[in-house]
Amino acid sequence: MSTMTVLQAVTAALEEEMARDDDVVLLGEDIGINGGVFRATDGLAKRFGDDRVIDTPLAESGIVGTAVGMALYGLRPVPEIQFSDFIFPAFDQIVSEMAKMRYRSGGEFACPMVIRTPYGGGIRGGHYHSQSPEAYFAHTPGLVVVVPATPEDTKGLLKSCIRGDDPVIFLEPKRIYRTVKGEVPDDPEFLVPVGKARTARGGDDVTVVAWGAMVHTCLEAAQLAEKQGIEVEVIDVRTILPLDEEALLSSARKTGKVVVAMEATRTCGVASEVSAIIAEKAIDSLQAPIVRITGYDTPFPYTLEHVYMPSAHRVMAGIKKVVEFDF
């Protein structure tokens, strides 16, 4: 085991997979000699060369589009989009090409590739360095959408995604890149399965569902609740598409009270999908309406970002709402 940050776990996963498989190549803006603006690829160009750690011109549609071509030919590209807020020029390549390739070719072609991109707020980044775009991608059949919350999961999930045969949007919660540290297995065969949620904390009274950096906010909220004698279970979904329905339903059935927390804007967000699944399939167990604690339906603000982003106290307010609900 080694102690590392989320960011170091990204680098370790990339380095191990590149050492294991010559077909794994990285491409993106400033990822070579500069090691990426967050340093996620630091040292990799030196070790693996310019042919496998490719500095690209500044065009997200080109980064993803050429990576699609490389994947079609048989490589395993791992493109980096510098901030997920800049991914939209590549949206057509992601949605029309990468996601549909296997289906539209009757399984003749596929795009085994992982788009890594830092996402989420909390770094004073304003509109264009803070957003949480997971719902756009979760609405696209053919994509896998993964969001790790711990260093261990970051390494294990990223490695699984690189080895997998489906195209992945791998959202890295940049707010916790350096602030969350943890023990990570050194075994290069250590993998975390895609499509499986994790119980970040057990509890019998209330289920709180979250992903990414929000898992840590919810764990803080759970501590606040504990002081009031409320035992909160925090489910870290880890994979947004496909969702681990069984994990969501089994916790919801146990507690009967559900809060879903996310940074993204509320309307048509992933929290709504989680709520709908639980409402459709576990309504008979629910003792209160499902509560969503989310970013507001406004563009992401700069000065007031701490107001915009759900805090432990806002999650706690949601917990109290479901606990105190009376039919």
Added chain:
Amino acid sequence: MTEQLLSVLGADGAVKRKNRPSLTDEDLLLLHRIMVRTRALDERAMLLQRQGRIGFYVPSFGEEAAYVGSALALDGNDWISQSYRQPGVALLRGITAETMLDNCFGNADDIAKGRQMPVHYSFRKANMLSISSPIGTQIVHATGIAQAMKIRGDGGVCLTYFGDGGTSANDFHTGLNFAGAWKSPCIFACINNQWAISCPLERQTGSKTIAEKSAAYGMPGVLVDGNDVLAVYEATRKAVARARDGDGPTLLEFLSFRMGPHSSSDDPSRYRPGELEAEWKKKDPIKRFEAFLTKESLLDKEQIEAIHAEAEAEMSEAAKVSEKKPAPTIDSLFDDVYADMPPHLADQREELRGEGSDHRQDADAAFPL
């Protein structure tokens, strides 16, 4: 190279220049046969569409020389990233008309399992990518494929086809810019048929030619008479050799004319004069090549007629066979979304199975085709 039209064949089939490509008689006859078969396929498929037997079609009338001539300059191991208007490339690479029509009928034998509109082919065994409808997206894939070939040191090249319309799409800029920066072994083959549906070339660009856009990307550009199959072959051969030698990409502009509609849903009489079509009909690339083959005594009139009749019979027969095949199974709707079916899709498949025959009758009634 970007302003003067490269041409080998005169309108009467005479070889104008000394730089006639060194093609064997066998290759010359192959070029002709593929062009004729493609024309016959397009004609048959348009007829099927007009009769309501297939839902849609995109003909390539008049552009046969541009794509058949260029595709012949590649090796079988080279990849092709095409748009939806180069059907003869598949025929040249050994795909049968029946396989292509299976796609147009969307039947159980369709490689794409009936999931795409007609003419959106995928031919893995021929190293030809799956086709999509958004314009120009395949250009940037070609750069990626070519770069992957370079990374692996396979010695292959990738050629991508797109139209004049595609040169306005952002992926044209991106694909050429990346390939120029990386020196990828890529050939960008623009078949300039002068119309993006109803928008004529002069309203698509301020450039004098499409070939001259190459200068901005640090690669050579060549303006080629796209109705001259020998010029097309020769220009492509040089571009392929250049890419294979590690000297990077080339932009080829094959100047041609879309003799038919954009698609079976389009009516060109709404936006372009009939005289223009009549003028270009005189420049029909197949007739022009046949004049050459006759002059060279490779074929006589009777043999040419026989080749056309044979191609028409082939397409008619292939259509009959394809049309009789059943539709894909309903369960296949859920396959190939992912490598392995995730639980939520398995649940939805069960949901559909449980809906029974009423829903299927509704669905059949909604699409009489």
